[in-house]
């Protein structure tokens with residue numbers, strides 16, 4: 001069976017462009033493009049046939065279908081030949097049953113989708129595999145792409161660098177100087193990728209990379225390139241698969257450039273149209289109060305949207321004031337009875353502190369989502385019996401500096417509720433015994 005997909009304007013302008021054309025915006029109205037699939041063709045397979053196919057392929061070794069992204073290839077990016085796919089076996093990340101944390105927050109059915117348990121430590125791999133595969137495809141067809149470039153708050157650049165290194169394609173990353181974690185900075189460096197550390201913020205890097213990429217021999221890898229959204233939308237499929245076909249009540253996603261929340265909308269809508277699910281979840285986008293343009297727009301019912309200058313936040317991957325995918329995100333939130341909530345530095349850091357005491361290892365962005373969850377439970381919006389999925393977007397091990405400062409109570413505008421130090425002692429068994437005895441009897445209940 002032949003499946004087809006093409007780029008089309010989010011505004012519904014008529015033009016269709018092949019996925020192997022270098023184009024990011026609608027030539028008629030300058031809006032973003034999105035990948036549109038021939039749904040009539042896809043509907044020729046029944047829901048049961050699709051489910052069986054996805055089940056058969058999931059986590060198997062047959063190239064490239066064991067990847068949870070490429071296991072849905074027909075619905076993601078049919079235009080790429082299998083030999084041009086660049087994959088690191090994406091997806092299949094743990095859905096963690098957060099029973100103890102749920103009990104503390106007052107929820108019976110809380111799950112954390114551990115998207116940071118990925119090749120480069122964040123969900124960005126899911127989209128990058130599609131984009132870099134398409135680049136390899138275009139280069140094999142003789143298109144002149146000298147390099148692939150992105151602006152990044154740290155995780156996109158790590159993913160781009162790794163995938164380009166796997167495929168031996170030159171890459172350039174634009175990073176805001178001193179605004180990404182050390183782990184994030186070392187990732188493109190160790191992959192040997194040209195790493196530009198610019199004296200500006202993310203929004204400044206975004207402007208610069210768009211300018212450079214308009215020269216066309218350099219391909220743009222930011223999420224305004226909607227190929228990435230196609231890969232990211234497979235988290236929705238994977239979640240429903242992991243819940244044995246059930247649809248959760250709420251999905252909470254930390255949002256910065258707002259590509260990911262749009263991707264959730266796209267994934268669930270596609271599943272609904274194909275009959276794979278019978279209902280839709282409510283989508284919650286969680287923003288840092290210091291970079292909250294979508295939250296402010298939500299406050300006026302999305303009537304207006306104004307970009308802001310993002311202030312410094314520990315949630316550095318979402319420190320974005322002028323999100324590229326805002327229109328797609330607002331559309332998804334309207335369709336999914338969506339909510340936007342925000343979290344202060346104190347709220348996000350202490351949400352991480354509490355979660356980590358229950359065995360998780362959260363990044364600050366996951367903290368933003370958890371703090372939003374706590375607020376929505378507090379307001380009575382989310383009820384104790386609701387099934388809630390919090391999207392953990394990156395691995396906490398990328399943010400050890402944040403965690404160290406948190407436990408030393410050294411974060412700006414944060415009063416740490418979990419101050420723990422290593423206890424330094426001489427190797428004297430009596431002192432050790434006495435200290436353990438004292439510490440165990442004074443241990444703070446959580």
Ligand SMILES: *Cc1c(COP(=O)(O)O)cnc(C)c1O
Pocket residue numbers: 122123124155156223254255256257258259260261317318363365393394
């Ligand atoms: C990229 C990223 C986000 C934000 O996703 P957007 O699509 O930009 O909204 C959140 N958390 C982490 C860890 C990220 O890397």
Ligand SMILES: [Zn+2]
Pocket residue numbers: 009010011012013026027028029030031
């Ligand atoms: Zn248009």
